[in-house]
Amino acid sequence: MSAVTTPARGRFRDFLGSNRGREAIEAYILILPTILGLIVFTASPVLASLYYSFTRWNLLSTPKWQALDNYIELLTEDPLFWITIKNTGYYVLGTVPTGTVLALLLAIALNQKIRFVAVFRTIYFLPVVSSVVAISVLWLWLYQSDFGIVNELLRFLGFRGVRWLSSVTWAMPAIIIMSIWHGLGYNIVIFIAGLQSIPQDYYEAATVDGANAWHKFINITIPLLSPVTFFVLTLSVINSFQVFAQAYVMTRGGPVNSTKTIVYYLFQQGFENFHMGYASALAYVLFVIIVSLTLFQFWFQRRWVHYEL
C-alpha cells in the first residue's frame, strides 16, 4: 500500500513473510472449506434453530416471536411430549445396557482361540452394514402376527404368539430386540479391539500369583476395558436418543403412540403439521438432553473408568 505502516501492520506483514506465516496461510487454505461448512451447515442452523424455537412459524409466513410459549406448552400442556420422552427413555434403557453387556460377552467369546473366528465376526457384522430401513422391513415380516417366523418359533417352543407390532405392550420391546440385533456387531468389533490392546503381561503376572479366570476378568479385563466401555456407552446413548427410522417404518409411532419417539414427534410436528417453531423447540430439548447426558457421562467416568491399573 503506502510507505506509512503502523508497527502492528508491519509485524503482521513480517509474520506473513516468515516461514511460520506461510505455513499458517497454507493451513488456512486447507481448512477453508471446513470452516465455511462449519458456519453454513452447522453453526448458523444451530443458532437459527434456537431462534425459531421462540417463534410460531408455519414455513410460509414470517416467524412470529412468542418468547417461551413453545417450551411452556411442551413442558406443561402437551401430554404427547412426555409420552415421547418416556418412550425414548424406554428405548434407550432397553437397548443400551443389554446391547453393551451382550457385545462385551460375545467379544470375549470371539477373542478366545477359536476356529473360523473371521467367519463368525463377518456374520455378526452383517446386520450392521444394512440400513435400519431394510432391517425394519425385514423384521416387520418376522414379527407378522399370523405368518411371521418369530411367532412360529414361539408356537414351536410351546408358547403362544404375540401380536408384536399391533400391541401397546409389545411394540416397543419388539423394536428394542430388533435394534439390539442390528447394532450388536458394531460394539463387538470395538470391544474385540479393546481386548486385544490389553497387554498379555498382566494376565501372565496374575496367573503366576494364582488368580483364576474369574479374578482375571474382574481385576484386569473389566478395568482395562473401561475406556472402551465408556466410549461404547456414550456413543450408544447419543445414537439411541435419536431413534426414528424403526418407528417410522414399522409402527408409524403406534399403536396409540406407544412407539412415538422424540425425533418422530419432531418430524411430525415439523414436516407433517408444519409447526416449525414447536418442532425447533423439540429439537432443542433433544439437544439439551443429549449434551447433558454426555457431560454427565464424562463427569461420572472419573469414578469408574481406569486408564491404567
Added chain:
Amino acid sequence: MSAQDAPPIGEADATAIPPASAAASEGLTSYRVRYITWRVLLYSVITLVGATMLLPLLWMISTSLKEPGAVLLLPPKWISIPLQWGNYPKLFDVLPFDLFLINSIKIAVFATVGALLSCSMAAFAFARMRFPGKNIIFAVILAMIMIPFHVTLIPLFKLYRDIGWLSTHMPLTVPFFFGTAFGIFLMRQFYLTIPQEMVEAARIDGCSFIQIYYRIFLPLSKPGLATLGIFTFLGSWNNLMGPLIFLTKVETMTITLGLTLLTNQAGGRWELIQAGAVISILPITVMFFIGQEHFIQGIARTGIKG
C-alpha cells in the same frame, strides 16, 4: 499341584506327562473335562448367536424368491421350488427401483468424494501444521459430533427451499465437500501415525505443506481414506431422514427411501417387499465383503483412540 499349573491341552499331549501321583493325574483329568466343557459351551453360544444373526437375513432372501401362495405357508418352508426370480423384475413395475438405485449410487459417490477431499485436507492441517487458532478450531469441530443432526434440520430445510435445492440431490451431497467432524477426526488419527521425519525431509527439499499433503500423506493414508470412504458411502446409502425431508419427487428418491414407499404400496406382498430389501442391501453387502478389513479396522481405531 493346582489345575492352573497344568499345561493347556492342545499345546502338550496330556498322556505324555508321566503320572507322578494319582492326585496329579486326577487333577489333570478334571482340568481336561472342564476345558472341554468350556469349549463346547463357547462354540454353542457363538454358533447360536451366529444363527440368530444370519437366519433372518437368509429368510429375507428366501421370502423374496417365493410365489405369493408359498409366502403364507405354515409351517414355513425355507426353499420353495421353483424359485421366483421374477419377483425382482416385478419390483421395477411397482416403483422405479432402477432410478432409486442410480440416485443412491450417485448421491453416495458424490458424498464420498466430497468427504474424502475436504476431510483429508483439513485433517492434514490439524495433524501436522502450526497456525493461530488451531486448537480452538479443532475443539469446536470435535464438539460438533455431539450436535444431533435434527437440531439443524429445520433451518437447513428453509435454506435449501430458499435456494431451490429441495427435490434435488444437492442437500445430500454438497455439504460433504465442506468437511465432516467425524471424517476430519478419523483422518487426523491416521496422519498422526506417519513419521514427522517425512515432513521435515520434504520441507528441506523445498516442498510446500500443500505439496507434502498430496504427494506424501494422501498416498500413505490409503487405508484411512478407504475407511472414511466406506463409512461415508454407507452412511449416505442408509440415510433415511435426509432423503425423507429433502426429496419429495419419486424420481429423485434413494433406494432406502424407496423401500419405505414400497412397504406402503405393496401392502401384504411380502415377497416383493423382501425383494426390495434385498436389492437395497445387496450393493452395500458386496462392498462390505470387499473392504471388510478397512471397515473393521476403522471402527476399532475410532473406538480405541476416541
